Amino acid sequence: DSDMPLLSVPKEVAVGTAMLGVAFATGMLAGKRYPSFFFGTPSGMIGKNSPLRQYILDHSLREHPILKKLHLLTADHPWGRMMVSCEQAQLMANLVKLIKAKKVLEIGVFTGYNALNMALVLPDNGRVIACDINEDYAKIGRPLWKEAGVEHKIDLRIKPAIQTLDELLASGEAETFDFAFIDADKESYNEYYEKCLRLIKKGGIIAIDNVFWNGKVLKPRKDDLAAQSIHRLNEKLLRDARVNISMLPMGDGVTLAFKL
Numbered sequence: 001d002s003d004m005p006l007l008s009v010p011k012e013v014a015v016g017t018a019m020l021g022v023a024f025a026t027g028m029l030a031g032k033r034y035p036s037f038f039f040g041t042p043s044g045m046i047g048k049n050s051p052l053r054q055y056i057l058d059h060s061l062r063e064h065p066i067l068k069k070l071h072l073l074t075a076d077h078p079w080g081r082m083m084v085s086c087e088q089a090q091l092m093a094n095l096v097k098l099i100k101a102k103k104v105l106e107i108g109v110f111t112g113y114n115a116l117n118m119a120l121v122l123p124d125n126g127r128v129i130a131c132d133i134n135e136d137y138a139k140i141g142r143p144l145w146k147e148a149g150v151e152h153k154i155d156l157r158i159k160p161a162i163q164t165l166d167e168l169l170a171s172g173e174a175e176t177f178d179f180a181f182i183d184a185d186k187e188s189y190n191e192y193y194e195k196c197l198r199l200i201k202k203g204g205i206i207a208i209d210n211v212f213w214n215g216k217v218l219k220p221r222k223d224d225l226a227a228q229s230i231h232r233l234n235e236k237l238l239r240d241a242r243v244n245i246s247m248l249p250m251g252d253g254v255t256l257a258f259k260l
Contacts, residue, residue: 061087064120066148067113070141074111084183084209085251089117092181095205095256097121101178104128105199107161107192108184108209112141112154118179119150128154129168129177131161131184162188165195175201183209186226189233197242197259204259206243208233212253 063071063086071086084092096104096118102125106115109132119128132138135158145151157164161184168174180196182189189208196206211217211234213227220227234255237245243257 057087061090063090064117064148066144067117067120069147070111070113070116070144073140073144074113084114086113088209088251088254089114091248091250091254092179092207093117093121095207096179099178099203099205101204102126103177103179105165105177105180105196106130107165107180107182107196108132109141109156110137112138112145112156114181114183115154115156116141116145116148116150118181119145119153120148122150122153124153126153129164130154130156131164132156132158133160134158162191162195165192165199168199169195174198177201178204180204180206181209182206186210186213187229189229190236193233193237193257197257200259202259206257206259208237208255208257210252211247211255212249214252 067086067089092114102123104118104122104127106118106128109115109130112130115128115130119126122128130138135156138156138158142151142156145154175198177196177199178201180200182192182196184192193206193208200206211230213230216224216227217231217234220231222228234247237243237255237257240257241260243259245255245257247253247255
């Protein structure tokens with residue numbers, strides 16, 4: 001996820017069990033820090049203190065106990081803010097289940113919260129090809145993948161994602177994947193998208209995270225290569241006849257591209 005400027009979360013956020021869903025959904029517990037894009041960004045999303053946001057989370061988030069465990073571990077990590085928002089991960093898992101996916105790509109794993117979320121809904125012979133360049137973060141999640149009984153469904157490949165995607169294409173796996181989630185270095189987003197589009201079947205879905213980049217896509221600075229890259233891809237997706245799209249105001253913005 002993104003590493004945007006941070007705000008402090010008041011300790012009152014964690015008071016009472018009704019408030020725990022809010023703490024989990026922001027990826028941080030009381031006293032921790034979280035990205036400002038979760039609330040009140042230029043995207044016009046629901047405000048930080050909105051009772052409606054609490055209501056949404058309290059009435060929609062269904063976090064598996066082991067997912068919650070990994071969430072708490074990730075929240076304690078210095079880079080815990082990079083974790084995908086829980087309600088967004090839940091949507092990804094629901095989409096994976098809806099299309100009866102068996103082969104999933106994830107570009108950007110971090111501690112493996114989203115990989116675990118998707119693995120939990122895949123059939124026993126399903127696979128998540130999980131791409132990252134940092135094994136240390138994934139070591140946090142791996143014991144919990146095992147505890148959840150889904151470690152065999154997650155194929156973690158530690159090398160540049162472009163290399164893994166090229167290897168999959170070279171081994172004849174084009175149009176064999178059902179779903180892809182892109183959440184890694186923003187400057188490479190277009191390349192990830194193009195390669196995922198070749199690997200995904202017709203009717204498959206590519207989910208692209210951080211498409212708002214904390215609102216910086218509204219007026220990308222010349223020196224902000226990430227914002228420029230995301231903005232260019234957003235403009236391209238609008239006109240891309242190979243897919244149908246929906247851009248959702250969830251987390252830091254997520255675009256769903258449905259391959260035609």
